[in-house]
């Protein structure tokens with residue numbers, strides 16, 4: 749448990765650096781396959797990586813796979829692919845990326861279902877995820893794997909719950925998301941989970957102290973190895 753969002757972000761930056769160095773040492777020179785949340789929680793972490801940590805690792809060794817995306821957002825400003833390009837890929841000099849570029853998918857008839865199947869297949873064929881950085885939904889979701897999702901679930905187009913839509917604030921939001929499945933996410937070699945703020949306290953308590961159940965998809969991480977959870981005091985207040 750860390751005091752506040754800033755302290756949590758600084759801690760998380762050190763955890764990310766240690767993880768990529770460790771994974772790089774184990775990888776025989778092959779690219780590292782990373783999946784990073786495009787939520788609000790890691791924004792400060794990404795700023796820190798881009799300033800204090802950009803020269804601490806050869807980020808060109810990283811191949812970033814996008815975790816999730818809105819399917820039908822009222823505004824393209826909400827695109828996670830743009831977020832990841834602006835906050836992670838360009839500032840760090842990430843070597844390569846498989847993004848969920850809306851214009852590419854829509855240009856092929858808007859078939860997000862076949863897109864996510866190909867995206868996930870490519871990731872699995874390349875060896876799966878080395879490091880995933882998660883935020884957690886206030887209902888315990890991971891990516892857009894909402895409550896009720898099986899731990900073996902494949903990537904899919906899913907309806908977003910009222911809670912997930914409300915979390916975006918007063919702006920109009922997509923009705924559906926597309927996401928890597930819990931199966932491939934839970935199989936990551938290393939996992940980091942960040943949670944900040946009292947609106948995440950219930951989800952954090954269920955995640956860490958409740959039953960392991962699809963009612964709280966994050967709880968399945970308790971069956972995984974090499975998971976680091978960094979939460980601030982407000983998010984930890986029900987622990």
Ligand code: GLP
Pocket residue numbers: 785786787788789790815816882883884885890891892912
């Ligand atoms: C969002 C995204 C996730 C994100 C999580 C937490 O809806 N689908 O990828 O990690 O929920 O987001 P935030 O950090 O903005 O609270």
